[in-house]
Amino acid sequence: GNSVTQMEGPVTLSEEAFLTINCTYTATGYPSLFWYVQYPGEGLQLLLKATKADDKGSNKGFEATYRKETTSFHLEKGSVQVSDSAVYFCALSRATGGFKTIFGAGTRLFVKA
Amino acid sequence: DGGITQSPKYLFRKEGQNVTLSCEQNLNHDAMYWYRQDPGQGLRLIYYSQIVNDFQKGDIAEGYSVSREKKESFPLTVTSAQKNPTAFYLCASSPPGTGLGTEAFFGQGTRLTVV
Numbered sequence: 721g722n723s724v725t726q727m728e729g730p731v732t733l734s735e736e737a738f739l740t741i742n743c744t745y746t747a748t749g750y751p752s753l754f755w756y757v758q759y760p761g762e763g764l765q766l767l768l769k770a771t772k773a774d775d776k777g778s779n780k781g782f783e784a785t786y787r788k789e790t791t792s793f794h795l796e797k798g799s800v801q802v803s804d805s806a807v808y809f810c811a812l813s814r815a816t817g818g819f820k821t822i823f824g825a826g827t828r829l830f831v832k833a
Numbered sequence: 834d835g836g837i838t839q840s841p842k843y844l845f846r847k848e849g850q851n852v853t854l855s856c857e858q859n860l861n862h863d864a865m866y867w868y869r870q871d872p873g874q875g876l877r878l879i880y881y882s883q884i885v886n887d888f889q890k891g892d893i894a895e896g897y898s899v900s901r902e903k904k905e906s907f908p909l910t911v912t913s914a915q916k917n918p919t920a921f922y923l924c925a926s927s928p929p930g931t932g933l934g935t936e937a938f939f940g941q942g943t944r945l946t947v948v
Binding site: 754763809813821823824826 | 837839866868873874875876878881891923925927935936937938939940941942944
């Protein structure tokens with residue numbers, strides 16, 4: 721079946737450090753891939769997405785590239801800020817037997833000033 | 834402004850009582866979803882609905898029920914049969930069709946505590 725695996729957290733970084741959060745997926749066919757962000761006590765917001773192989777999604781300094789050969793969609797940011805502290809979810813969706821989004825377990829990021 | 838509204842934000846109930854969580858959207862989305870989130874864990878799908886008057890069980894439907902009488906509304910009832918109901922509940926919707934890159938839009942969540 722379809723699934724998403726992301727690196728366990730929490731990840732703790734100092735401000736301006738480089739961020740990588742790993743995400744790999746298992747799916748048949750060609751899913752769309754997403755990163756969502758959740759701030760404390762809130763729902764999820766879409767951060768970026770990619771719909772086909774080699775697409776790069778980017779937003780607010782974050783980026784991720786859809787790598788079909790390695791079934792990965794790693795999230796990166798060159799210089800994190802304290803305000804980036806949140807939980808990040810990798811997800812996939814495809815329309816088979818009902819349109820559903822499948823989420824990874826989430827990775828909590830703490831950024832220290 | 835368009836969006837998804839969940840209410841209430843915090844809900845307390847006694848053990849053994851049924852409770853209904855509200856989810857309303859004005860985005861004209863066909864599909865709506867309910868997820869459960871436990872501390873330090875990802876989202877697990879409870880129920881989803883692709884169209885009015887139709888819904889399907891997700892991965893953890895036991896102890897929950899839903900209805901979809903209107904396109905805008907998808908209420909979730911947590912019944913007394915749900916063994917561990919204390920959790921953060923998230924409602925989401927997605928636009929019509931099944932096109933690539935169709936994202937889910939989330940409400941702010943309801944934190945249910947059963948005492």
